[in-house]
Structure formats: structure tokens, C-alpha cells
Amino acid sequence: MDTSINNAKIISIVRGAQTSRLRILLVDDHGLVREALKALLETESGLEIVGEAATFAEGLEAVDRLIPTVALIDIGLRDRSGIALAAEIKARKSPTHVLMYTAHATKEYVRAALRAGALGYVVKDASFADLMRGLRAVSIGQMFLRVCEPLEPQNLLDSAMEGAAEAAWHSCITGREREVLTGVALGFSNKEMARSLCISAKTVDKHRGNVMRKLDLHSTADVTRYAIHEGLMDARGKFRSNAGASIGALS
Numbered sequence: 001m002d003t004s005i006n007n008a009k010i011i012s013i014v015r016g017a018q019t020s021r022l023r024i025l026l027v028d029d030h031g032l033v034r035e036a037l038k039a040l041l042e043t044e045s046g047l048e049i050v051g052e053a054a055t056f057a058e059g060l061e062a063v064d065r066l067i068p069t070v071a072l073i074d075i076g077l078r079d080r081s082g083i084a085l086a087a088e089i090k091a092r093k094s095p096t097h098v099l100m101y102t103a104h105a106t107k108e109y110v111r112a113a114l115r116a117g118a119l120g121y122v123v124k125d126a127s128f129a130d131l132m133r134g135l136r137a138v139s140i141g142q143m144f145l146r147v148c149e150p151l152e153p154q155n156l157l158d159s160a161m162e163g164a165a166e167a168a169w170h171s172c173i174t175g176r177e178r179e180v181l182t183g184v185a186l187g188f189s190n191k192e193m194a195r196s197l198c199i200s201a202k203t204v205d206k207h208r209g210n211v212m213r214k215l216d217l218h219s220t221a222d223v224t225r226y227a228i229h230e231g232l233m234d235a236r237g238k239f240r241s242n243a244g245a246s247i248g249a250l251s
Contacts, residue, residue, distance in 0.1 A: 022047045022139050025068035025096070027059040027085065029078045037072070037101075040128060047135075056080035056088075063089055063096050069139045073118075075102040075109060083109075083116045090117030097221060099138045101131065105147050119221060120144035141221030177211040180204055184212075184220060185227040 024041060026034045026049060038049050050066045053059040055078045063071055071089065073082040086098040099120040100113045110121050120138040122131055123146065130146045137144040173181070176197070183193040183204075190208070194201040217223050 020046075022135065023050045023066070023069040024048065024135065025051045025053065025059070025062050025066060025071045027053045027062075027071055027077070027082065028074040028101075029054045029076060030074075033074070044132060054078060056082075056085050059085050060088055063094055064092075067094070068096050070097050070099055070135055072099050072101050072135070075100065075104050075113070083112050083118075086113060086118045087116035093218060095219075097138045097141065099134050099144070110145070110147055117225065119225065122146045141219060141224060143224060173211060173214060174207075177207050177214075180207040181211045181215075181223060181227070184208060184223045187220075 051062045075082040098118040105123045122134045134144040190201040190204045
């Protein structure tokens with residue numbers, strides 16, 4: 001066993017807990033882009049650039065070793081695509097969230113990134129303020145899209161997930177669990193859901209644990225991604241059809 005890597009992970013987690021800083025990993029195959037981004041981002045308080053990478057392999061190793069809060073990833077890397085890197089990060093159940101930062105703004109790329117597990121997508125001609133908003137949103141498990149004006153996030157997600165909604169609700173999920181999952185994805189607390197559903201907060205917590213276990217979801221970010229990827233929630237945070245209608249009324 002490589003104890004140096006394990007020790008590095010422990011140190012990284014402890015430092016993050018102590019400082020509550022937003023730890024960023026830059027993954028871009030252009031050195032000048034990384035340098036420019038680093039110079040800009042380091043002017044922001046509460047933010048730290050913990051590492052850089054130019055390839056898929058370097059990026060994956062850095063995520064495993066440094067455990068950044070957010071990996072800011074370009075699509076065009078030297079070996080494999082940034083979208084493949086996002087998928088691998090998600091497959092490893094890493095706590096690191098992914099924000100794509102790229103010149104590619106077509107619907108196909110945005111849909112592919114969301115399917116791969118990216119929580120945010122910002123094009124490189126967006127403002128620095130938009131990039132910062134994206135980083136901060138993604139760091140706390142919220143979705144953020146900033147693409148070219150003609151591409152409406154609502155339409156992107158609708159077309160990306162077309163036909164998936166009916167297949168999403170596995171037969172193992174009860175109606176009450178579906179309502180609680182809806183509430184979690186919408187960001188409601190256990191107390192708010194309990195009040196809406198006329199049950200105790202303890203019962204909400206039990207349903208929440210059950211549904212996350214059944215669907216192999218491990219965080220609020222996972223729940224949100226699941227809802228979006230399965231076509232159950234639109235880009236504005238609204239659920240379609242009557243899914244979780246009791247909870248949805250709160251929004």
C-alpha cells in the first residue's frame with residue numbers, strides 16, 4: 001500500500017475542514033490557460049488552487065491525491081476527453097464536484113457532460129463573475145449552466161433526458177420515498193419536508209436514508225444529478241408531472 005498517498009488524502013481533508021476554503025484543481029491542456037486562470041482565481045478570497053493537470057491521467061491522479069472541492073475541467077485534453085474524466089470521477093464516488101470550463105458550447109457537448117456527471121458547465125467566453133458563481137454553486141452541490149445565449153438550459157436538459165422519466169422511478173421506490181427524494185433534490189430540510197408531508201422529521205430521515213440506499217446515492221449532489229439526468233427535474237429546479245407534488249408545492 002502507498003501510505004504516502006493515503007497520508008496526503010488525510011492531510012487534504014483535515015486542511016479543508018480547518019479552513020473551509022474552496023479547493024480548486026485546474027485541468028486544461030494549455031499551460032497559458034492554466035496560468036491565467038490561476039492568476040485570476042487566486043485574487044478571490046476563500047479559494048485555493050491546489051493543483052494543475054494537462055491530461056486525463058494527470059487529472060485523475062490529482063483528484064485521487066488532492067481531493068479538491070471542485071475540478072475545473074476542459075473538454076479537450078491530450079489523451080482522453082474531459083468528459084471521460086468527469087465520468088471516471090463520478091464512477092469512483094469521489095467527493096470532488098466537476099465544473100466543465102470549455103470553448104465548446106454545442107448542445108451535444110453540454111448534454112454529454114451532464115450525463116457524465118458534471119454538475120456545472122461554463123463556456124470560456126463567459127464572464128469571470130459567471131465562472132466564480134459556477135465554482136461556488138458546484139462546490140455546494142448545486143447545478144450551474146452558463147452557455148451561449150441561444151442554448152436554453154431548460155431545452156438542453158429536456159432533450160438530453162427525453163423519454164427517461166418513466167423509466168427512472170424504479171419499482172423498489174415507494175410513493176413516500178419519491179416525495180422525500182423530490183424534497184432533497186429541491187433543497188428542503190427534513191423539518192420542511194416533515195411539515196409539508198405531515199410526518200415527523202425522524203420519519204423523513206428514515207425515508208431519505210432508504211431511498212438513497214436503494215438508488216446508491218451518497219449525497220445531495222447525487223440526488224440532484226439523479227433527478228436531472230433521469231428527466232425528473234428541469235433546469236429551474238421544478239419537477240415535472242406530479243412527481244413529488246406534495247413537496248413541489250413548497251417551491
